[in-house]
Amino acid sequence: MNSEASVLQVSQVQIGDLVQARGREWIVLAKPTDTLLRVRPLSGSEEDAVLLAPKLEREKVRPATFSLPTPQQLDSQDAARLLADALRLSLRRGAGPFRSAAHLGVEPRAYQLVPMLMAMRLDVKRLLIADDVGIGKTIEAGMILREMLDRGEVDSFTVLCPPHLVDQWVAELAEKFDIDAVAVTSARARALEQGIALGDTIFGVHPFTVVSLDYIKADSRRESFAQACPAMVIVDEAHACVGGSERGIQQRFSLLERLAEDAGRHMLLLTATPHSGNQDAYARLLSLLHPDLAGGPDSPDPNAVERYRRRLAQHFVQRRRPDIADKWGEARAFAKAMKADAPYTLTGDFQAFQEDVLEYCLGVATRADGERARRLAFWGTLALMRCVGSSPAAAVSALRNRLGGMAEEAALEPVLFDADEGQLADNDVEPATAPDSEEAAELKTLITRAENLAARFGEDPKLRELVRQVKVLIEKGARPVIFCRFITTAEALGEALRAQFKKQTVEVVTGRLTPEERRERVEALADFPDRILVATDCLSEGINLQSLFSAVVHYDLNWNPTRHQQRDGRVDRFGQQAEQVFSIMMFGANSIIDGAVIKVITEKMRRIEKETGVVVPIPEDSASVSSALMQAMLLDPNRSRRQIQFDFGDADQQLEIRWKDAEETARKSQTRYAQGALKPEEVLPEWQRMRDLLGAQTEVERFTRRALARVETPMGEKGRNWRVRYEDLPLQLAEKLKARGLTGTRTISFADHPAPDVAHVGRTHPLVATLAETMAEGALDPGGVEGKATLGRAGAWRTRAVQTLTTVLLLRLRFKLKTSGRRTLLAEEATAIAFGPDAFAHGPEALALLEPQATGDLAEHIIPRQVEQALSRLPQYQAAIAAHAQERAAALREDHDRVRAATRGEGVTTEVEAVLPADVIGIYVLVPEAN
Structure with a gap:
């Protein structure tokens, strides 16, 4: 690169300009203030971007121009093809209308673009994303966030979520969206606060944060956080912030309500259960989107209802699995769900023990005096029977705990009814159940x-x-996760299964472990193809298991239907590579407690789900639920003991009414509030353009194969897949990939739907991204790259691809994008232009000329001469290069305006200006082969 002599005034610097500072050349990405420049090394990646304060630099910031290739930078045809692909695959500031596309570490499906397109319609992005479990709400929210960051609409954000989801969000943001966020929890906040200047906050110092709701909801923190909170907020498990009267839930809602007071704050609310049957809770949830949505339509008049529906449709998107498969043609997006029951029969001492424990509990209930004591006795009975039905080990623990003293209702209720308040790790311990002397x-x-x-x-x-079921699953090639309700059951199962399945690696994860330890144990199983995981519900949220497992066994019945769905959703979700996923529900065919749960809860849940397609939570009236369960247990036809009479009134009928209310609410949610959002035909064309921008499968595979061969670590074939030995890569590359978690030998595939245990490698996979960035840097700054990863920028060879002498220029085009009312942004595009004596070609047509294999090498002394002559012709080509850049700017403007018109209507335009001269990255002379 060449630096001009004059000193550049800061006011003269524009986005996309080249400047020299600190002994190297930079591209100007942004001007955060009148005194600061955000710049990226000309040969580096986005991770190398820094802030420059020109007035404080020892050496003056000067204008620079991009250096042309030289005859001394010669390389082969393979290097030319590698550089062309590397340049395209390494660019992260795409010029297309979806700015975030180049940063995505996951290839989104068409239906996942809908929330982002809906968000683009709104000046203030407030959406309730209520898709089914496993459809990809995190991906949908992350795409909106990444797009807003890349458009310059926000500079900071926070994710608010239950504590057990904090690490999951941090990992997802880094892996899928190239965003490094800081976790803010009770355990980490003090360390983050150390060294912060007086008057500053964690959120002022760290622009990207993932915050535990239970940490930040406290009265002492709520107001200070509201004042420092970023303009963009994502709330996960939003339903857990609006329903119920517990103090913790009230604090969560008070926090969100305070944040929503800022009418300019963007808020994305995520939940798979937006309506739990509690109309007041649903109204509170909608009030966070817009005050007008809280109370429903103004009147029952059809026009008022339609106005309300239209308003809600702007902010609410909800799709079920059948919607995705039928309307969007995404049947392959999810594995086929294979659900089955696995009844067993209690016999001998195991059956007698359950009967005797129930007799004991009923005796306690008989002696109870007063309504509260009787209710506590019933709850204690159900909790103890639940432990007895789980396993002998859980029974031992619960009975011992019962000797320890009284348990309050507040402690029993969440354990008994699988309450979902984001505290799963605290609820897998066997409860005390209130004994007397x-x-x-x-x-x-x-x-x-x-x-x-x-x-x-x-x-x-x-x-x-269970052993029989696991053997069947293993024979089918499935890898099971076995969910238990209590820690002692999980630990006993782990020990028993290790004895039964010697070839399998059996791991146990419970609430005894910290979230980080749970994640480490699960991730370590990737190295063991034959694996079984036993877990409590501490894993029913927070850690996605679809890449390691393809079956769920419910060893203990769920008493809350949504928890059952959450368990299945850890495995049956977007990204599952198996063609089938299995869900096995175990229950005792003659078990008193299981029979009661199936009659009171499971059968009704299944009927509602079959008729409405919605899984509804257990009714919130826990008293009627417990009474109905007790009544069902006492009336169980399998009971041979004396019948003890209790007056339950009309508990069963009252609970039936509540189930019907929940069903009716689900139906209304599908009709009154149903909305089509965007239709497939509106989204699919843009999705296809995004896929083209990300790079087709064949292009990614071609580049990866060639790049690994260049550094002498070729891929090995394994059937239809490939194997990569990461430890054999050159040290510099190996260390970069190790930092991204890629070590050892891995099987990979470039196809969209790889087999289980085969990693899908796309454009933004760390292997491809690291190779592309390294190869591009190796051409522009050879001193920063080791060995054969360096690439020359010039060459010449004989070929039958052309009929006349042709010069192919590999170009990097830079553009300034400016949307009405928005900042000026830098965009880049890699392309090529080919010149013959009388005509030229550009874009894919020009790049294609590099592909046909050379028919022969030129003499060594001829190659530099051909390059020198091509360089001498460059002045003649500049007008055509500039015209091509301006044509691309006009085409990009049309692309941006088309998408903006589809999402917001007319009147919003995007200015796209080419930054000239274009950067000539490579120059190649193609000499026609004589016939």
Whole structure:
């Protein structure tokens, strides 16, 4: 690069200009203030961008021009093709209407573009994204966020989520959206605050944060956070912030309500269960989008209802799995769900023990005096019976805990009914269940019997059925996750399964582990193809398991239908590579407790789901649920003991009414509030353009194969797939990829739907991105790259691809983009232009001339002469290069305006200006082969 002598005034610097500072050349990306420049090294990547304060630089900031290739930078045809692909694949500031496309580490499906296009319609982005579990709400929200960052609409953001999801969000943002966010939790906040200047905050110092709702909701933090909160907020599991009367939920809603007061704040609310049957909670959720949505239509008049529906449709998107498969033609986006029941029959001591524990519990309930004591006795009975039904080990723990003293309703209710308030790790411990002093002797007898059964766990009919089911799943090629309700059950299962399945690696994850330890244990299983995971519900949210497992076994029945859905959703979700996923629900065919749950909860949930397509939560009236469960247990036809009479009133009928109310609410949600959002025909063309921008499968595979061969680490074939040995790569490349978690030998595929345990490698996969960035840098700054990763920028060869002497110029075009009312942004595009004696070609047609294999080499002394002569002709080509750049600017303007018109209507235009002269990255002379 060449630096001009004059000193550049800061006011003269424009986006896209080249400047020299600190002994190297830079591209100006932005001007954050009148005194600062954000710049990227001319030969570097986005990660190398820095802020310059020109007035404070020791050496003056000067204008610079891009250096042309020289005859001393010669290389082969393979290097020319590599450089052309590397330049295109390494650019992260795409010029197309979807600015975020080049940053995405996941290839989105067409339906996942809908929320982003809806957001583009709104000046203030406030959306409720309520797609089914596993459809990809995180991806949809992340795409909106990445697009807003790349358009310069926001500079900072925060994600608010339950504590167990914090690390998941940090990982997803880094892996899929190239965003490094800081986790803010109770355990980490103090360390983050150290060293912050007085008067500043974590959120002032760290622009990208993922914050635990339970940390930030506190009264002492809420107001200060609201004042420092970024202009962009994503709220995950938003339903857990609006329903219920518990103080914690009220604090969460107070926080969100305070944030929503800023009418200019962007807010994305994510939940798979927007309507839990509580109309007030639903209204509070909608009020965060817009005050007019909180109370429903102004009147029952059809016009008022339609106006309300249209308003809601601007802010609310909800799709079910069938919608995706049928309307969007995405049947292959999800595996085929294979659901089955696995009943078992209790026998002998195991059956007698469950009967005797129930007799004991009913005796306690009989002695209870007063309504509160009776209710607590019923809850204690159900909680204890739930532990007994789980496993002998859980029974031992629960009975021992019962000796420890009273348990309050507040402690029993969330454990009993699988309450979902983002505290799953705290609820997998067997509860104490409120004994009195008269029970001690009877309890000790039951504990002894439970200990005996735990010692004979191998004889347990429930365990035997599990072993049978796991064997069948393994024979089908599936890898199972076994979900239990309690820690002791999970630990006992882990030990039993290790003894049964010697060839499998069996891991156990429970609430005893920290979130980081859970993640580490799960990720470590990737190295063991034959694997089984046993987990409590601490994993039913927070860690996606679709890349490692393809089956879920519900060892313990869920009492909350949405929790059952969440368990399945860890495996049956977007990104699952298996063609089939299995869900096995185990229950005791003659179990008193399982029979009651199936009658009161499971059968009704299944009927509603079949008829409406919606999984509804358990009714919130826990008293009627517990009474109905107790009534069902006492009336179980399998009970041979004496019937103890309790007056439950019309508990079963009352609960039936509540289930019907939930069903009716689900139906209304599908009709009154249903909206089509955007139709497939409006989205699919833009999605296809995005795919083309990201790079087609054949182009990515071609580049990766050639690049690995260049650094002498070729891929090995494995059937239809490839194997990459990361440890054999040159040290510099190996270390970069190790930092991204890529080590050892891995099987990869470039196809859209690879087999399980085969990694899909696309344009932004770390392997491709690192190779592309390294190769591009190796051409522009050879001193910064080791070995054969360096590429020359010039060459000449004989070919039958042309009939006359042809010069191909590899170009980097720079553009300034400016949308009405928005900042000026830099965009880049890699292309080529080919010149013959009388005509020229550009774009894909010019790049294609580099592909046909050379028919022969030129003499060594002729190649530099041909390059010198081509360089001497460059002045003649400048007018055509400039015209091509301006034509591309006009085409890009049309692309931007078309998308903006589709999302917001007319009147919003995008200015696209070519920055000239274009950068000539490479120059290649094609000599026609004589016939």
